Amino acid sequence: MSQQLTIEPLGATIEVEDGQTILDAALRQGIYIPHACGHGLCGTCKVQVTEGEVDHGVANPFALMDFERDEGKTLACCATLVSDAGIEADIDEDPDARIIPITDFDTTVSRIETLTPTIKAIWLKLDKAIDFQAGQYVQISLPGIEGDRPFSIANSPEEISRTGELEINVRIIPGGAGTAYLHETLKVGDKLHVTGPYGRFFVRTSLNAPMIFMAGGSGLSSPRSMILDLLADGCTLPITLIYGQRNKAELYYDDEFKALAAKHSNFTYVPALSEDAAGFDGFKGFVHEAAQNHFNGDFSGHKAYLCGPPAMIEACLGTLMQGRLYERDIYAEKFITAADASKPRSALFKRV
Numbered sequence: 001m002s003q004q005l006t007i008e009p010l011g012a013t014i015e016v017e018d019g020q021t022i023l024d025a026a027l028r029q030g031i032y033i034p035h036a037c038g039h040g041l042c043g044t045c046k047v048q049v050t051e052g053e054v055d056h057g058v059a060n061p062f063a064l065m066d067f068e069r070d071e072g073k074t075l076a077c078c079a080t081l082v083s084d085a086g087i088e089a090d091i092d093e094d095p096d097a098r099i100i101p102i103t104d105f106d107t108t109v110s111r112i113e114t115l116t117p118t119i120k121a122i123w124l125k126l127d128k129a130i131d132f133q134a135g136q137y138v139q140i141s142l143p144g145i146e147g148d149r150p151f152s153i154a155n156s157p158e159e160i161s162r163t164g165e166l167e168i169n170v171r172i173i174p175g176g177a178g179t180a181y182l183h184e185t186l187k188v189g190d191k192l193h194v195t196g197p198y199g200r201f202f203v204r205t206s207l208n209a210p211m212i213f214m215a216g217g218s219g220l221s222s223p224r225s226m227i228l229d230l231l232a233d234g235c236t237l238p239i240t241l242i243y244g245q246r247n248k249a250e251l252y253y254d255d256e257f258k259a260l261a262a263k264h265s266n267f268t269y270v271p272a273l274s275e276d277a278a279g280f281d282g283f284k285g286f287v288h289e290a291a292q293n294h295f296n297g298d299f300s301g302h303k304a305y306l307c308g309p310p311a312m313i314e315a316c317l318g319t320l321m322q323g324r325l326y327e328r329d330i331y332a333e334k335f336i337t338a339a340d341a342s343k344p345r346s347a348l349f350k351r352v
């Protein structure tokens, strides 16, 4: 059984299967609705129901408040249709966005490496080629765990098409069932179901401007894929990566970025350590402080791409906006977890 869903302002009508979420149906039929966490935590995919009835599913009560439910809002990533329906979504035109319908992949874990005491790299051998824009993420379904978990693709499109292996870098979250499974139970040879690609965190090449990437923790994943892709494509615009970790043991792929900076005169790498910086000759402090220091507080003319935990993104937004960047100059991917869902969203920035 299926129902019909009309999506405004596009005027498009799509089929939604029983039990299928609005977001899944839209993305599989090539219609983009803004989204981020994919399982009811962040509220990025909030839409207005204009007719018909929906089931809100597992929408977190902080991401979709009671008064919003009363006003007819719902979260497209968890809502299913009870009848034919219509929604109004906040869909922006983006000249750099490619329309890539999401696809299912059966994958086999081909390699697992410990990158740092808290981060593992996992390589998934895909059953078919994946088309994606560097910076996007996949959703992974884990045995016995409710809801999929989002992870950014950490290697470049070129490497994936050459090896057939998609890399994710996973930081373990204290008390988190999904990341505990990936760190402690998953082994080489296991099968995992993956869907993707998702998200709108990718380089706006049409803007043709110098780029600042700011990453914290495992938030290096997307910027790594984007930077490797840009450099492999022969990009000559200035690219700066400001990468923050707590201590030296957590600073993974450091040698790779140093080697890239030595090879490409347009690429600058600025690592920063916030806690234990003993024996470290780079910047001591947080990512936003390292950026402030490196650019002397003036970022004008740049486009910024931020990726990492919510607190890092908030701090970077403040610094960039004080340093003469506007909302239109900044793109962010916030690595939200269930614990972050109950906290207020950014007052600085409507897309985060």
Ligand SMILES: Cc1cc2nc3c(=O)[nH]c(=O)nc-3n(C[C@H](O)[C@H](O)[C@H](O)COP(=O)(O)OP(=O)(O)OC[C@H]3O[C@@H](n4cnc5c(N)ncnc54)[C@H](O)[C@@H]3O)c2cc1C
Binding pocket: 036, 037, 038, 137, 149, 150, 151, 152, 153, 168, 169, 170, 171, 172, 173, 174, 175, 176, 177, 178, 179, 180, 199, 218, 219, 221, 222, 333, 334, 335, 336, 337, 338, 339, 340, 342
């Ligand atoms: C677009 C996107 C891309 C991402 N990419 C990456 C990546 O490349 N690498 C990476 O490491 N991470 C990434 N993340 C973050 C990653 O998805 C999460 O860390 C992961 O989903 C956590 O799953 P979990 O099951 O371990 O923890 P969760 O179930 O999310 O729980 C996290 C914490 O919240 C607590 N908690 C659970 N329920 C509640 C509740 N109702 N109220 C309060 N606290 C609660 C848990 O006890 C735990 O301490 C990304 C996130 C997003 C949104």
